[in-house]
Amino acid sequence: MHRLFSLLLLLSFASVSVAQTYEITQEEDGLTVHYDGKLVTRYLKKSGSKPILYPLLGPDGVPMTRRYPIESVGENEKNDHPHHRSVWFTHGKVNGTDFWLEKEGEGGVIVHEKFEKISDGETAQIVSLNRWETPEGKVLCKDRRSITFGQDEGRQYFDYDVTVTPVDEPVTFGDTKEGTFGIRVAGTMKTDAKMGGTIVNDKGVKNKDAWAKQSAWVDYYGPVQGKTVGVTIMNHPSSYGYPTYWHVRTYGLFAANPFGVHDFVGKNVQSGDHTIKPGEEMNLRYRVLLHEGTTEEADVAGAFSRYEKVQK
Template sequence: MNTALFKIMMVCVGFVCATGCKQANQGIVIVPDEMQQKVDVLYDGQLFTSYIYPDDLEKPVLYPLRTAKGTLVTRGFPRDPRPNERLDHPHHIGLWFNFGDVNGLDFWNNSYAVPVDKKQAYGSIRHRTILDIQNGKQEGQLTVAADWTDHTGKALLKEQTRYVFSGAGDWRIIERITALTAQQDTVVFTDNKEGLIAIRVDRAFEEPSKEPELFLDANGNETNVPVMNNEGVNGIYRNSEELEKGDVWGKPTRWVSLSAEKNGEAISIAILDHKENPGYPAHSHARGYGLFSTNNLGSQVFDKDAPLFVLTLKPGETVTFKHLIVIKTNGYLTDEVLNKLSQEFFSH
């Protein structure tokens, strides 16, 4: 996040500074641990999140995510299951970025649950190296490289992603800038609902469920999501067009927020799109069962009257995506604040 965006965040939080908004003492410190295949991100010495890339995951992810108070906002399953969690969609872990149709390969739904004899239909994202780490009082940066591969290990895309971590008082912010470059073959992203940047949230952020649900992925595989105990479940989605709850799904929007109370803590999470992204404004792929996703590469799949969205990269061509993730505690994010953040995000 550039200095201008940090300043607008401070303007947005100015009216709550009396409740404890302060500058970081230690700031952001990023600690790589090659043996554990992770990079910890600390804010004032406390764990905010970790970039993890273990061999048994089909993509690198940020996991877990915490508020400024240390409260978990991401689901534990399948890495660290917690009581009363849903056990569906094992490919939903932390905060991630991938897509359901890249040269016909499904990167989104790949996980340990896919049988070996079906892996040829799926793609994986493999961490390659850490390119840069920068610590700082206001922000810290982590830049990494990865390959998008088919089941044989052939790279379709080279990925370079820069994470910019920042915070102040009750706020934590992640800016993700991802550049994808086609390698030997032309790469085609074809309209698909499974994408693009997503968070699988903690149970408290789900919408209360009243009946079982059945979901199909792009390959026609079924996932049953059962009715569960709704105690403490109170999540509410809202987008920049003032739509709420289930009406958010499939709609183009500049930002989507998800708010809930967890153990007496009022928390909001938001994903902001950038005007320079392909497919802006992105369609929301946010589900009441806990999938919070924003999709720049799906259009007709959400609106049958829209044209088919296809993004083609010839060998050597690059596409870049920018997204902002905001986690706010001690009070919910308002439309006014999110619109200010969105406007400033657009300016850089």
């Protein structure tokens, strides 16, 4: 009897350890990430003019980002800003080229080159290499983006770390509010929906007043399918421009941007332009936490204190 109990216990632990892991599958248009058999997100190599993550599913599988323009317009969504594609990384002024807006034949394109690494298990990691091309096909710079999936006290997160390097000449990320690491939250979460959506930064500044402020993190929470959930973007202290400025809007745009100083602060300040010379690199590091409840209920401040201790 004792042997049987021990065997059952062992099988129980084995089944739990096998189930609660990440699995990444490769498909023609990108990668699909599952945790414990449930979809977390897909890495799409090309959507519009760039790679993105879509969909992004949070607690109980609820969608945390809007459907449009990847799919048809969802609940409380608008068919505006078609360049706001779920989760993305671009910038509005790179050596004068606009990679933020999607203007065919006019704007820049971020081209997926290859996946350098794909690993799954108790944590998962996707490392991709990409090149930034002007409308004329000139490559200005390249990026290596590492996306690491894990659990913070039972809650899903992913670390989005980007290293940008010039190709043949210096590359300047220009001073504009149109950037840089962005998320467009679900339509019911946005503050303007007046359904409880709330923006909060690390100093307790809320909603429209959080725009253009510097902060180590910002949380955006609200209802999705009857459940209060939130997305937090955290900026690591080792990231360029920490603590970053925030291009976060009550209509659902949620972006970290360390460059847009003139738009955020005013004209009588030093430019936010940042130039990377050949042989140098720029590192930007963010963690996205998907949680239940409000900012306080999720103890976002505590989650950030754990994240800021993470070494690269």
